[in-house]
Every structure is written in structure tokens, then in C-alpha cells.
Amino acid sequence: MEIKIGTRASPLALAQTKIIADEISRSWPEIKITFVTIKTTGDKDLSPFKFTGNNKGIFTRELEQALLSHEIDFAVHSLKDLPANVNPDLPVVAFSKRATPFDALVGGGNIIGSSSLRRRLQLEKLYPEEKILAVRGNINTRLSKLDRGEFTGLVLAVAGLERLGLQDRITKIFTPDEILPAPGQGILACQGRANENYYYLDCVNDENSKFCAIAERSFARALNAGCNVPVGAYAIVEDDELILQGLYIDEKSKKFYRGTHAGNKHDAEIIGITLARRIFS
Numbered sequence: 001m002e003i004k005i006g007t008r009a010s011p012l013a014l015a016q017t018k019i020i021a022d023e024i025s026r027s028w029p030e031i032k033i034t035f036v037t038i039k040t041t042g043d044k045d046l047s048p049f050k051f052t053g054n055n056k057g058i059f060t061r062e063l064e065q066a067l068l069s070h071e072i073d074f075a076v077h078s079l080k081d082l083p084a085n086v087n088p089d090l091p092v093v094a095f096s097k098r099a100t101p102f103d104a105l106v107g108g109g110n111i112i113g114s115s116s117l118r119r120r121l122q123l124e125k126l127y128p129e130e131k132i133l134a135v136r137g138n139i140n141t142r143l144s145k146l147d148r149g150e151f152t153g154l155v156l157a158v159a160g161l162e163r164l165g166l167q168d169r170i171t172k173i174f175t176p177d178e179i180l181p182a183p184g185q186g187i188l189a190c191q192g193r194a195n196e197n198y199y200y201l202d203c204v205n206d207e208n209s210k211f212c213a214i215a216e217r218s219f220a221r222a223l224n225a226g227c228n229v230p231v232g233a234y235a236i237v238e239d240d241e242l243i244l245q246g247l248y249i250d251e252k253s254k255k256f257y258r259g260t261h262a263g264n265k266h267d268a269e270i271i272g273i274t275l276a277r278r279i280f281s
Helices: 011-027 061-068 117-126 139-147 158-163 207-222 265-278
Strands: 002-007 032-037 074-078 092-095 103-107 111-114 131-134 153-157 170-173 188-191 231-238 241-249 256-264
Touching (some): 011 139, 011 188, 103 139, 111 117, 117 231, 139 153, 207 231, 231 265
Parallel strands (some): 111 153
Antiparallel strands (some): 074 188, 103 170, 231 241
16 A cells, blocks of 8 residues: 655644654555655745735645645645644544643844744743844754844744754753744644545544544634734643633733633633634623
């Protein structure tokens, strides 16, 4: 049997896809695995900061098209890149065990770069005396800009740095009270086609990651949040209880709407929706 896994071509995307492929190979050594690299809109020389309402799916759209055309069997995404509303014909069929979900400071100083509006607005509140600027490119490109002196610090996802073996560059890991992560951060999503048998992904799927992802993404979905809307969400599971923190930032007024809600993990979607309604009350 051969399976074709769709992935972006960036070093991080390939490293993440290898994590999934290695899990499959350990459990199903008879399966032959092929990577199919696909360039997405978000990989092209475009600035996501110029995108307005049409920024959803800029890192996933072409992979979804490859799924629909049967060019690939499933795709691997950083879950935080996958829009909260997915095509029901292309569901997430496995959620990986979560890596470190938090954001990290690399370097320091008074000119800090970040690609995320969510991070930048939280950084402005955390470091009101520093200059917070947008930065474009994959992790290696951003680090090159740091090393050339264009920035004195960067904020990046811990999981991405760890997956590329760059954890030694971390200066500080932010707590959720300092910078709340993006919904799904640290989780890898395997997106497939509805009504197909993905038995070989059972070895990848992590139940607690799934519940956390459902809660965080339902919170974002209830707020109609795209990939560059300043929304943060972070859930943890303790026994059967799921505790969700959520944040929405009004970009114009810089007002922070934040709250926490908890319940049974099997009610993860309801927890996310409830919190989205409560933070404005």
C-alpha cells in the first residue's frame, strides 16, 4: 500500500509531515509513504498584513484542492493555519499529540518582530516601551533577518523552533497570561476526505488534543476569526474537565476581551461557543 501525504515545502512543514510519517511507519512498516509538496497562496511573495476578509485558508487552500482531486491521500497542516470552518467533505481525521503550545522570544532588545497581529497586540501591552514590527517569511528567513540586525528580537511559536531543532535560540517562553497562543497552536492536523478509511492514522490521533482543538476552534469560529484576526485560545484537559482560556482584541480600540470557561471535555464545542459569548458580557 502507498499513501501520498500533501505538505507545504517549507523546512518546518516538511519536518512536521515527517513526524506524522514516522508515526505511521512505526505502526505500519508495510505502508510506502510519499510526500507531495504543494505551494500555497501564503507561501508566495505576498504580505498577509495586506489581506482583509479573504485571508482564510491562505496556507491550506491548494492542499485542499489536491485532496479533492485525489492528488494526495491526506494533508498535514499546523492546526493554527487551518480555518475554523472547514469543508465538511475534507474533515480533520487525526490530531497529533500537542507540542509546546506557547510563544517564545528569540533575542530581545527594543525592536521585536512578529508575523501575527495576535502576538503584536499582546506584545504592545506587555512591552509598551518597545517597537513591535511586522516580519514576513518562514522561521529561517525571520531568524536571518534577526541575525542581520533588522530586528533585535522575534516572537515565534515554541513548537516550530523545537521541531526544527532551534530550541537553543529561545530566550524566554511566554506564559498564557502574557501571550495567549493561537487556537490549535502546537497541534498537527491531518486533513482527509470524508467517508474514507484512515485506520493508519489511529497511531497519530491524540484524544486530549482533539478535545482542546475542538474547544479552541469553536471559540474562534463563534467570533468568525480568520488567520490574522487577533484571537487567542488555549485549553487544557484535567481528567474529564476541559478548561478554556479565550481572548479577542479589538484592533482599533486595543481593548482586550478575555475570559475562562470550563466543563466536561465531551462538551468541548459548547464550551468554546459559550466562552465566545461570555467574554463580551
